[in-house]
Amino acid sequence: MLTTRLAALPREARDTLFLLGVIALIVLPQVGTLPWWCTALAVGVLLWRGTLAVQARPLPNRWWRAALLAVTLVATFATYRTLLGRDAGVTLVIILLALKTLELRARRDAFVIFFLGFFAMLTNFFSSQSLLTAVAMLLALMGLLTALVNAHMPVGRPPLMQAARTAGWMALLGAPIMLALFMLFPRMAPLWGTPNDEMTGRSGLSNTMRVGNIARLALDDGIAARIRFDGDRPPPQRELYFRGPVLSDFDGREWTAPQPWERGFFSANLRVQGEPVRYEVTLEPSNRPWLLAMDAPQKAPEIPGLRVMSTPDLQWVANRAIGDLVRYRAESYPQFQSGPTTRTAALQPYVALPAGSNPRTVALAAQMKADPTLAGAGTPAYVNAALERLRTGGFTYTLEPGVYGDETADEFWFDRKTGFCEHIASAFVVLMRALDIPARIVTGYQGGELNGVDGYWVLRQADAHAWAEVWQAGTGWTRVDPTASVSPGRVGAFQRLAPQPGFFANAIGTMSPTLSQNLRAAWEAVNNRWNQWVLNYTQSRQLDLLKSLGFDAPSLQDLATVLLWILVLASLGGAGWTLWERSQHDPWLRLLNRARTRLHKAGLAVPDAAPPRQMAALATMRFGASARPLHDWLLALEAQRYARTPGAGLRALRAEFRSLPWPR
Incomplete structure (x- = not known):
């Protein structure tokens, strides 16, 4: 019924509905990032315009459009506090596209x-x-090309499928040039370099930690990074700690990471042992400046277009936010020590606590100091005592610890005894500082899972973790993960907390417990290939391509030269195609046009639509008997048009045409 009604619409209404559908496809992928009012207004305008087209009603006057434009400008400014910038600009473009249809x-x-x-x-x-966005935009591109071709067919009511075939052929012809430009056009890494208006991070990590943030992040199954380890034996999961921001300033409720200059520019004094682990990281965009690296690399990763530096607390930071997919290699030493080996004034901020905060935890520290079995035993004894309390004190690791008050450490140790990794790490570090032991919180990702399809380890947002580092005399900073004492499976076998699956996921899991995991692994492997071969196709990989083509030391000039030669060859190929296509036109008409041109030069004006018989009569009337050979030739040309094999005698007629005595 719907198909019949659409087929019965006038061409203008049909074409308008098709164009509105293409615009909706363009807008659809951005619904999650556009303001709600922008999506609502765009959908409303498109539906309004579609109704007007179906009902053949007149379009709204300019005052309606001006009012909607004014509303858009006001709403955009109220949302972004500016009409400039990327996000505000995209919002305006979407609304203007919808309003233009009116x-x-x-x-x-x-x-x-x-x-x-x-x-x-x-x-x-x-x-x-x-990859999904790329596929959606490819469909939108074909839709726009179809609409564009259809607009150049003004006569009749040509089917949209005919325009779609022409558009597809155009896209197919342009694909080789597009591929050559993608492969060889010199670029500045990274490929998708776009300015970011603000640090609206999607990473899940932050340089601040208020109790509860990472617990909410555990619900996010989005991918933060992919890791490919060299060799056949990656490190065990319990050693997969990927360091992010290190938090050391505490105001009683919130932990923050100080700026590097606030601690002074002292050396990290990294000391490593054993063999390094070599690996490659594909980091998803986070709009944050830090890079993920497994504890602990000695050398900064080399990333084209970025300058990377290490902070004294072993965090790797780039000179700008990571707004694009980046890939880099790193080399880490799981066995390491860092920091000073003797207590100095630089460690004093790591024992600081707000005055009067968490009094019961401070009292617990005083009891531990007074315990004769711990007195004088040193930092390891106090650390082990705290971990033993976590193991045996009825503490639980949960996704829903509830809302904590201001005294978070007191509530954790004595009241709730439940929490996520940030609650456990925070309470542990507060207790260590109350014991006058320098301690800090490290945030990052721990664990991950192996994708059996492509062999990459996947770090998800749900893998976000918080652990502690304590300082010991003669050793320096040492990692302590108190969560492992509460829930050993979180770090060892890595039993991730997860929400209840949805209806469809639960149905698939009921039919086949491994089907859902296998499907997700296959899809993520496909996405990973898209990331590696398309999004991460950087300048260095372009130069590697030239090396494989035989260039010893390729440069940007070589890239430009190869691309220029390809464009020249493509141009010559296009010219050859044009000549061949022209040769495929009706040779009989070309020969008739040549005769008409010669008669024009002889002074006889011949109508463009005149057939050979009429041209012969006009030539005889103008030139008399001298036009007899031309007269006979034109009649023979006309007879050839209707012969059983029309093209058989054209070669002879073409040769005779060159020897005709033309009247003057």
Whole structure:
């Protein structure tokens, strides 16, 4: 029924509905990033325009459009506090694209919508460069090309499928040039370099930690990074600690990471042992400046376009936020020590606690100091005593610890005894500081899971973790993960907390416990290939391609030279194609046009639509008997048109044409 109604619509209404559908496909991937009012307004305008097209009603006057534009400007400024910048600009482009459909009257208006649609389509890649987004935009591109071709078919009611075939052929012809430009056009890494308006992080880690943040993050199964270890034997899961921000300032409720200059520019004094672990990291965009690295690398990762430095607490930080997918190699030593080996004034901030905060935890520390079995035993004894309390004191590791008050350490140790890793690490570090032991919180990711399809270890947002580091005389900073005492499976076998599965996931899991995991692993492997071969195709990989083509020391100049030669060859190929295509046109008509041109030069004006018999009569009337050979030749040409094999005698007629005595 719906198909019949659409087929019965006038061409203008049908074409308008098709274009509105393409615009909806362009906007759809950005619904999650656009303000709610922008999505609602765009959908409302598109539905309004579609209704007007189906009912053949007139379009709204300019005052309606001006009012909607004013509302858009006010709402955009209220949302972003500016009309400039990436996010505000994308919002305006989407609304302007929708509003432009309200004045879609002439072909010129359609062309404006087409090219505005092409631009809006590209803005989808500002927020996501995933494979799904690319597929959706490929469909949108084919839709826009189909609409553009259809707009150049003004006569009749050509089917959209005919325009789609032409558009597909155009895209297919342009694909080799597109591929050559992608492979060889010199670029500055990373590929998708776009300015970020603000640090609206998606990483899940932050340079601040208020109790409860990472617990909420455990619900997110999004991918933070992919790791590929060299060799066949990756490190055990219990050693997979990927360091992020290190938090040492505490105000009683919130932990923050100080700026490097606030601690002074002292050396990390990293000391390593054993063999290093070599690996490659593919880091997802986080809009944060830090890089993930397994504890602990000696050398900074080398990333084209970024300058990487290490802080005194072994965190690797880039000179700008990571707004694009980046890939880098690193070399880490799981067995390491860092920091000073003797107590200095630089360690004093790591024992600081707000005055009067968590009094029961401070009292617990005083009891531990007064315990004769611990007195004088040193830092390891106090650490073991705290861990033993966590193991035997009825503490539990949970996703829903409830809302904590201001005295978070007191509530954890004496009241709730439940928490996620941030609650446990925070309470442990507060207790260590109350014991006058320098301690700090390290956030990052721990564990991960192996994708059996492509062999990559996947770090998810749900793998976000918080652990502690304590300082010991003669040793320096030492990792202590108090969560392992409460829930050993979180660090060893890595039993991740997870919410209840949804209806469909639960149904698939009921039919086959491993089907859901296998499907996800296969899809993530496909996405990983997209990331490695498309999104992470950087300048260095371009130069590696030239090396495989025989260049000893390729440079950007070599890239430009190869690309230029390809463009020249493509141009010559296009010219050859054009000549061949012209040769495929009707040779009989070309020969008739040559005769008409010669008669024009002789002074006889012949109508463009005149057949050979009429041309022969006109030539005889103008030139008399001298036109007899031409007269006979034209009649023979006309007879050849209707012969049983029309092209058989054209070669002879073409040769005779060159020897005709033309009248003057």
